[in-house]
Amino acid sequence: MRGLVALDRGRRDAYHRDHRAAPRQAPRTGNGKATDMSIRPWRDIHRRKSRRIMVGSVPVGGDAPITVQTMTNTLTTDAPATIRQVLACAEAGADIVRVSCPDEGSTRALREIVRESPVPIVADIHFHHRRAIEAAEAGAACLRINPGNIGKPERVREVIRAARDHGCSMRIGVNAGSLEPHLLEKYAEPCPEAMVESALEHAKILQDNDFHEFKISVKASDVFLTAAAYQALADACDHPLHLGVTEAGGLTSGGVKSAIGLGNLLWMGVGDTVRVSLSADPVEEVKIGFEILKSLNLRHRGVTIISCPSCARQGFDVIETVKALEERLAHIRTHMTLSVIGCVVNGPGEARETDIGFTGGGAGSGMVYLAGLQSHKMDNAGMLDHLVELVERKAEEIEAARAQAAAEAAAQAAE
Template sequence: MSLNHVRPWRNIYRRKSRQIMVGSVPVGGDAPISVQTMTNTLTTDVAATVAQVQAAAEAGADIVRVSVPDQESSRALREIVAESPVPIVADIHFHYKRGIEAAEAGAACLRINPGNIGSPERVREVIQAARDHNCSIRIGVNAGSLEKHLLEKYGEPCPDAMVDSGLEHIRILQDNDFHNFKISVKASDVFMSAAAYQQLAEATDAPIHLGITEAGGLMSGTIKSAIGLGNLLWMGIGDTIRVSLSADPVEEVKVGYDILKSLGLRHRGVNIISCPSCARQGFDVIKTVEALEKRLEHIKTPMSLSIIGCVVNGPGEALMTDVGFTGGGAGSGMVYLAGRQSHKMSNDQMIDHIVEQVEQKAEQIELETKAAAEAAE
C-alpha cells in the first residue's frame, strides 16, 4: 500500500496478509495496524482490571489482553468482557480448559500455542470452542519458551527455531481446518526478533502480531521497541503491535501510537514537533511542551502542532503544521495557523492560547471530516 504517491521516499508497502477479526477489530489485509496492550492487575480483581482496560482504551488501545491463569480468572473474565469497550484477548498458557472457558466467557481471541496444551483431542476441544464462539487465536512464539526438540535441534534460541515453532503450531490449526489466527515470534533481542519476523513474513500469509518481548522500562524499552518494531513496520511487516514495557499499560499504548505516527501508519491525537531548545529560545520550550502534552491528551483528532523556540527553523516547521508557535524574543512569539502567520501572543499566555487554537482546529477538522463522509454517501 502506497501512503504517499507525491513523495515516493515516504511510501511503505504493506505485506499482503489475509484478514481476521478480533472481535470488532479487523487485523491484517488492508486494515489499519491495531495497537494492543496487556493488563497487569490481578484478573480476579474485576474492578481494577476493568479500570485498566478502560484507561488503555481511552489512550487509544484497539485490543487489550488479559491473563487467565486459573478458573477464578476465567469466571472474572466474563465480567471483564461485558464491561470492556474493546475486544479482550485471553492469555492462556498450557491448560486447555482455560482456553475453552475463555472462549465461552466471550474472549475475542485466545493467545495460546496449540502444541503446548496436550493431546490432539484437547487441541481439538479448544479449537472447537474457539470456532463455536467466533473466537480467533494468536499463536505466540517466544524465544524464552521454545520447545525442547527445537532447542536440541538448533542448540539455542534463534530465528530459525522460532519460525519452525510457529509453523508447527500453524500446521496444527490448519490440520483442524481452523484459519482464524494470527502469529507472533517475539524475543527480547532486537536482532533475533527482526530476523524471525522477516522469515515468518515470507513463510505465511497469516496476520502478524509484532512485539519485542520484555523490552525493559519506559525509556530503554521504548527505544528498543522503536528500533525493532519501527524497522519491521517500515518494511511493511506487521498487522497489530504491542509494546512490552515495565510500565503502565497506558504508556505502552502511547509508545505504540507514536511509533506508528512517526511512520505515517496511524494518526491519532496531536503530533507535537518541537525543538530541543538552545540559547536562542525565546521561551522555555521544554516546560512548554511538557505542559502542552498533558493539556492536549484529550484531543483524539489527528493534527500537528509545532513548538519552536526561535525563528531559525520555526517558520519553516510551522508551514507544515496545523498550529504553530515560534519564539521571537521580547516576551512574545508568533502564532501560525494552517502554515501561515496569524498573530502574536505573549509568552505568559501562550499555553492557554495554543490549547484553545488546537481545540478549535480539531473541531473544524471533525466537522469537515463529517461533511465529507456525508457527501460521499
C-alpha cells in the first residue's frame, strides 16, 4: 500500500491500465532473493522451489506454470467415447488428462487415445506391472503408479526401464484410503506422517533405480489431512507435487472442499499441478481448477467476470446476464476482465479495475466502461450482445498485438 500512496493519481491510473489483473511477483536481488519492494505485497505468492519434470511436452515443477489436470470417466476400452471426453477437457483448458488402464483392453485402446489427444495422457495403473509397460509402449506421457504395489523389485525395474525407454515420467500417488498395512499399524490411522512416509518410501524405490522423473501426490478426502500432508511433504523433498483433495464429492460440495484445500496450499506456494476430483463431468473439474488458479493470479485463461450477487437496487437482471455471458464467452481464451454490476454503489469502482465494465444506472440503461474509464451509455435490451462484441473485439486486439510483438522479436533475433 505504501508504494501506491507514493504514486500520484495519473501514474496510479496508468499503472492500473497497464497491469490490471496481472500477478505481481516480488522483485529479485542479484542473489535471487525476494526484496521488500513489491507494490502489492499482500498479493505476492512465492512458490516452493521444486525440480522440473516433463509430462510429455508439458513441464511440471520448477518455474513452469501450474498445470490443470482431470481424469476421464468413460470406459477406456471405448476409445471413441474416451477421445471425445479428452477433447472436451482439452477445449476447457486441461493441460494433462489421465486415463484409467485396469486391463489389457484398456492399454490396447490407449494407443488410439494418445494418438488423437491434443494433450499429454497419463495412464492410471494399479498393481499390474504389465499394464504399466503396455501403457508406456502405447505412448502414455506419464504413469500414475505406486512402486510398492507393483510387487517384486524386478517388476519395478521392468516398469522403470519401459518408462525410461519411452520417455515416460511417473506420479507416485499416495491416498489416505489405501495406505500400506505396516504404516497403519505404526500410526494407527491415516495421518500426515504416515502419508509422507509412504510417499518417501515409494520415491526411494525409484531413486535407488536412478529414476528421478516423477512427481508425488498425498491425497485425502479430509481437507485438514490433505493440507497437512502436503505441507510436510513440501518440507521433506524437492519433487514436484500434484495437488488434489481426493473423493471430494459432488460439483458444489467438492468444488468448495477443493477450493479450500488446494487454494490454501497454492497460496502458500505449494503445488505444481492440480486436479479437482468431483463426482461430476470432468470438464467441470477443469473449470474449477482454473478458477482456483485464476483467483490467486497463478494462471489466466479466458474472461474473468466480476459480478455482484444482485439486490433490489439492480438496474437489470444481473444473474441471468452473467449466466448468458459465461456461456457466450466460453470460447474466449485470451485473458481479460469484465465487470457486470447491477447499480452505481460499487459498479464504477469495480469497472475502474477491469478491461470492460457495465454498471446498471436505472431507467432501462447503464454505463459502459473501457479500460477503466466511462465510455458510453447502453440500453439494457442491447447490453448483452454489446458486451459480447466488445470482449471479442478486445480479444482480437490483444492477440494481434501479441502476434506483432512476437514477429518483431523474431525479426530482431534474426538480425
